[in-house]
Amino acid sequence: MLHPADLRAAVRSEGGVSRRLFLAAGAALAALPVVGARAVGRVIQRPGFAADPFSLGVASGDPAPTGVVLWTRLAPEPLAPAGGMRPENVVVRWELADDEAMKSVVASGDAVATPQLGHSVHVEVEGLRPDRWYFYRFRAGDATSPVGRTRTAPAPTASPERLRFAFASCQHFEQGLFTAYQHMAKDDLDLVVHLGDYIYEYPGAEKRVRKHVGPEKTKIVTLEDYRNRHAQYRGDEHLKEVHRRFPWVVTWDDHEFDNNYANDISEKNEKAETAVDPAAFLVQRAAAYQAYYENMPLRRTCVPRGPHLTLYRTVGFGRLAAFQVLDTRQYRTDQPNGDRAADLNDAALDPHGSLLGARQADWLKAALLRSDATWNVLAQQVMMGLVDLAAGADRKYSMDQWPGAAHERIGLMRWVADRRVPNPVVLTGDIHSNWVNDLRVDDRRPETPVVATEFVGTSISSGGNGVAEPKGVDVLLRENPFVKYHNRQRGYVRCAVTPKEWKADYQIVPEVLKPGGPVQTGASFAVEAGRPGAQRA
Structure with missing residues (x-):
């Protein structure tokens, strides 16, 4: 084990784990898998689940002008080992639509949820229109996820009002x-x-x-x-x-x-x-x-x-x-x-x-x-x-x-x-x-x-x-x-941003120890564009 003083001396601002600590880690680090590789082996097309595999819900993130990330993770028993999933690759169907009823599907495809990544799914949808709301869902076997709501960012040259x-x-x-x-x-x-x-x-x-x-x-x-x-x-x-x-x-x-x-x-x-x-x-x-x-x-x-x-x-x-x-x-x-x-x-x-x-x-x-x-x-x-x-x-x-x-x-x-x-x-x-x-x-x-x-x-x-x-x-x-x-x-x-004001x-x-706590605006502050500093609104 390295002494604490040696640890402090070894780590500087080079932007990563120091060479000295890599050497100290040795075989343990060498044994770490590189995750994110494509699925290897048999892929289950029609899995069966004893409970809802979408118990953790759905999410989206990092919106871009023409795309967004869609997420879910298969976990029929979320607190059990591996979320209750067998160590198998599973096909997950995804769909993205203009409407919440999912009648007007504009993009769809298959993703593979692998045990190496905890049967999580990260779909990077591309080819969408900027500055638009969309709806999405996932399917695995006979199970269907809740319908999520997401949006793309405005085009890079656009000047949104808010x-x-x-x-x-x-x-x-x-x-x-x-x-x-x-x-x-x-x-x-x-x-x-x-x-x-x-x-x-x-x-x-x-x-x-x-x-x-x-x-x-x-x-x-x-x-x-x-x-x-x-x-x-x-x-x-x-x-x-x-x-x-x-x-x-x-x-x-x-x-x-x-x-x-x-x-x-x-x-x-x-x-x-x-x-x-x-x-x-x-x-x-x-x-x-x-x-x-x-x-x-x-x-x-x-x-x-x-x-x-x-x-x-x-x-x-x-x-x-x-x-x-x-x-x-x-x-x-x-x-x-x-x-x-x-x-x-x-x-x-x-x-x-x-x-x-x-x-x-x-x-x-x-x-x-x-x-x-x-x-x-x-x-x-x-x-x-x-x-x-x-x-x-x-x-x-x-x-x-x-x-x-x-x-x-x-x-x-x-x-x-x-x-x-x-x-x-x-x-x-x-x-x-x-x-x-x-x-x-x-x-x-x-x-x-x-x-x-x-x-x-x-x-x-x-x-x-x-x-x-x-x-x-x-x-x-x-x-x-x-x-x-x-x-x-x-x-x-909560922030509202316009070209003139933030x-x-x-x-x-005030109450989070029992259900039903209310919400109130404790204070509001504004910053005028071009004039640094906050003013009480």
Whole structure:
């Protein structure tokens, strides 16, 4: 086993698992399969099922002007090993139509659900018309899925009048009901953006609203563990309905694998006596990444290769908005200062510190330079605002968020300002609370110009009901004048975007511990195109 200090030294911002850790992993990594290959062997044309194989519902994602990804996963017994499926290749018929009754089918075909990918199906439909709603369904044997609803994006040269979408994150199954999704399903949306923590990896706990399946004493580790945890979350009726009604754009944070991990470093590696064997950690990461791909409407470009999955990408909506979807976990350096809140000291300002990794950072800058969108959106995980968490003269910042890579964070905002990137907006999840932040090159200098606006959304359920009026919020706002809003209840953020204005409605769900919780708009903020900074609407 490598010592924690050696691990920290081995992982830098080269954009992937280090050579040294590959050598440490040795045969264990060499034994990992390359998933996503075509089906080999007999294919079952007319399978029989003892129960509904579409128990996990349907979903769509990553809409493009002429196509979209359609998803389902065969699981007649979703919490049983392999979802109750035999290790056989199964033909799944898909259809896409202009109408919900599926009378006017415009595209159809057969896909093969393989046991290697958990009998998941990812269909990339092409040849569709831009900026249109469609309906779709799947068939396997005598079973038919629910009818899903999806849409294509406007043409790249089109100038849409409006984009309506919601973003969400952090849905701990045990800590609350997914009531926010019950309300989101009723909204008039073009898109849903999920910013991470789709599942949580912790063992089941007693005296919670609901209980995790899987190991009773330890976190989930194996591919079967991760598959079953996704299946349990996917079984929630409110979550299934939002997937069925709208296309999604997804990215992960840490809990899809392991809390506060950094690249190939476990949070346990701060102490030698608890350090995790790097080979085992990478094998576990491969299992987590594969299960994530299996359960998300992602394209072939995201098929995992062992412990790697390329998730960063651009999703456009005509010339109105371009979403640069980021991954701030897989390539990051270890959190400085022992991942404990600290001032922006030499460790936090280390030029080698990174959340993006060199390759992703270069990709992001190239994508922003190419963009001709009115609104340039960074859909990412952890708070970019340099929020001082200490009162008075002391300064403390979260090292798991962008302050832990403060040199990269300040440099990115300086680059955005120097290149005059039009209307940058940052979307963030992770911390189970709502924030609106005016971002500067360095937020510690309030006299300098605002560069971008950050909307941070609270959790769907993580943390229970939360607090409407958190203690010390007045001190927090006084210490951080760039923070325009802060709330610690549950919910999601609904956005309406036009060529002239971005409006964000903070949808609050005060009750998630029992069914029937209402929804209310806690606050609304607007950003005028060409004028960085949020104003209370």
